[in-house]
Amino acid sequence: MQVPMKTKFFIFGVCLMAVLWRDTFDPESVRCARVLVTGASTGIGEQVAYHYAKMGAQIVITARREYALQKVAANCTSLGAQKALYVTGDMSQASDPERVVKMAVELLGGLDILVLNHIGSTPFAMWNGDGDHVRELMQLNFLSYVNMASAALPVLEQSAGSMIVVSSLLGKITTPFVGPYAATKFAVNGFFGSMQHELAMQRSNVSLTVTTLGLIDTDSAMDKIRGYTNMTAYPASDAALHLIKAGATHQKESFYPGYIYFVCLCRDWFPFFRDIIIQNSYTY
Template sequence: MRRLTQALCLAGLIGILAFYWRDPFDSGRLAGARVLLTGASGGIGEEMAYHYSSLHAELVITARKEAALQKVMEKCLELGARKVLYIPADMSLPQDPERVMQFAVQELGGLDYVVLNHIGETPYRMWEGDVDHMRWLMQVNFLSYVALASATLPALAKSKGSLLVVSSLTGKIPTPYTTSYSATKFALEGFFGSLRHELIMRGVDVSITLCILGLVDTKSAMEKIKGVVLSMPVASANEAALTIIKGGVSRAREIYYPWWVKPLCHLKDWFPDQQDWVLRSFYNYSRA
């Protein structure tokens, strides 16, 4: 009887673990889905474009570099996308978010997913008082996100769709050498967190998923931190892209990638001094 009880307890534990570790992602839900994806010419955005394509979605991709977009579009079609179009756009220009939205809705006939992923180039160094760059970066990394979300909400409300906002660990925890970038990501947290409340209160069935990413092995990120970051876990851009897509399908409130980002975010309120010391230990001060 004792062995039977132990076996039942073990089976129960395995069942509980299997329940929490299961992957509920239903890839079939993306077949034919209409997706607007920004920042798609490289890095995580490019990887997302390929994942969506292999799952047979319809895509409008956008970024500044037209030649790079064309190459991504060609590969998307090879991977199985039902439809792919691109539109070059510069998100530092206030009129471009509306132009991109109109193009996407017209060409796809509506929107099911809007993925806001683009970022402006910013130096990886200590704050030197460049307020003009801060204004420009806020336009690209924050205000254009607000403009795109506002412009696409009617289409998403009609389809009961999802808005995915790609953010960063630096939007939860201030880190060295990212002063301007961190400010823009904190702004995303405030705006889209408030917007989520308002949509629910108004009965608008549009989900907002905030995507909190750690250091990812994109070419631009690796070049920036060279010689400055001494040791920090680096995660896969391909896996980050898939995690974001899964979060949108499941209509998650937030997703974290890689796994250690979530506990680190929670620890900031419990052990702030210790966390700050650990963060600073990752960096080479002399190379900043």
């Protein structure tokens, strides 16, 4: 019996996706790895630190609140981290990103993995015309990433290391109530996407992964969207494990949950209906 051509293409597509998305991650690949995780006092960053700890990595975590970092570092030690240290840092200060990287390198004797995850606080509301807030958030969510990447790259070159940049679906598709935040994530995607090309052209041995996350059930995210939308939120622990795997397997770009890859793929196909769906997904 002759198999229709459409069926052949469908089967080929399914097989291709199965190959591309197969799980090849080996936890042993990050055992003893020297890791710096930013924004690690809570949320996704905290969960990233815990996963690395369970895998036997050496970890330095950073955020602003020392008491929260102390608690997370203690938990990492109990979970099996070979080292669990912390450095306080305020990424709104221009000098802190480079200082934190240098201190982490000194504490660990080098660096194998840099996870850029921190974000600044911003209201979930229509933009009120506050340009200063946009500027401050750009420093926190974007410029500090650039500064940390600049400080870490020479060290990562020495170790053939990896950089994992945590981005958002809101850096791919615009929605209401997130103008300043979305602007920073579009900037992150643009800058680090360009850096990926440049590293490849220079034949660098540094792996750079940009991970695009959907709505994650962190306390801060849930507090902000409550009453505005009923969109499904996904577990922070699963998101954290996803980005660790993506970095360890040297993926250039990854998506969690997986369906948002297709959302991004179809973003510009039907813009009128896309915008209607987005606007009707929120209450104002």
